[in-house]
Amino acid sequence: MRVPQRGRAILRRLSAHEPVLVFRPGDFLLTSSDGGLARLLGWATGGALNHAAVIIDPLGTVVEATPAFLADPHPFRVSSVSHYLRAGKPCWIGYIELRQGTRHDVVGYAEHLLRAQSSGFLAGRVWQALHTLLSIAPRSWMARADWLAVLRRFLDRHALVLREEHAFASGELVARALEGGGFIWDRDPAYITPADLFALFHQLDAAPAPIRLDLRRATAFHSSAPRAAGQAPITRLTPRGVQGALSLTALGEEPARQEAPQTGIQVLARVGVFMAASLAVIGLLEEAIKLLTHDA
Secondary structure (H helix, E strand, O other), rough: OOOOOOEEEEEEEOOOOOOOOOOOOOOEEEOOOOOHHHHHHHHHHOOOEEEEEOOOOOOEEEEEEEEOOOOOOEEOOOOEHHHHOOOOOEEEEEEEEOOOOOOOHHHHHHHHHHHHHOOHHHHHHHHHHHHHHHHHHHHHHHHHHHHHHHHHHHHHOOOOOOOOOOOOHHHHHHHHHHHHOOOEOOOOOHHHHHHHHHHHHHOOOOOOOOOOOOHHHHHHHHHHHOOOOOOOOOOOOOOOOOOOHHHHHHHHHOOOOOOOOOHHHHHHHHHHHHHHHHHHHHHHHHHHHHHHHHOO
């Protein structure tokens, strides 16, 4: 049983017109990528943010899990925040609070994976794709139906992780690096996705938009006047600091989900297909292992 998530982070969206010139090593980046594995992860979670990386120096250099399926044989690679800004991708920086003296451990973990990696990673990519389809996708789709919460918690307690050793997806790479700084997650890090990191740490903390005093007095006067018989009720006003604040700042621009929430029956059918496919794949793997063992 894992203890609840510990550790704090605040997400800020960078503007391509006013990029940050100095970054803090140990923070993380949330963005989107056109790589095959990243696009598959985005489909599985239903979110626009499908990629994550660890910032390792003040210039914004990042260590990331390779988002492409076949373009790069290495599981991890070096990129930069400016690369994604120039490509027009959304860039959210996670400014994290760490235990004293552990920021170097977060960076060191990412750099260690980069140095220790080897090529010939096609089998690892296949396992990552299967893990995304058969483990992450069912859990993410079940989160859209409240009445499937019990089944989702069951899968959380009995996590099925399909991957090679030290072959991480982008969200898991960030989650495992942050564990070195004192973060403790409420689920296996293999289930942490960029969409989960955004949901955990995104806060709408923009300042309330100012409202003219004369307009407020006029609104109060009209709302206090008695309505005539048969007159339709007055529409409630939106509280200050909600819509106004979001329209004035890029920090309130949440990545839109790629698809509308599904109905309960559709979600259950989709989960059933994923679970049946999972059992079929596991059965085929067991038979293959038996055949190899028998031949040997």
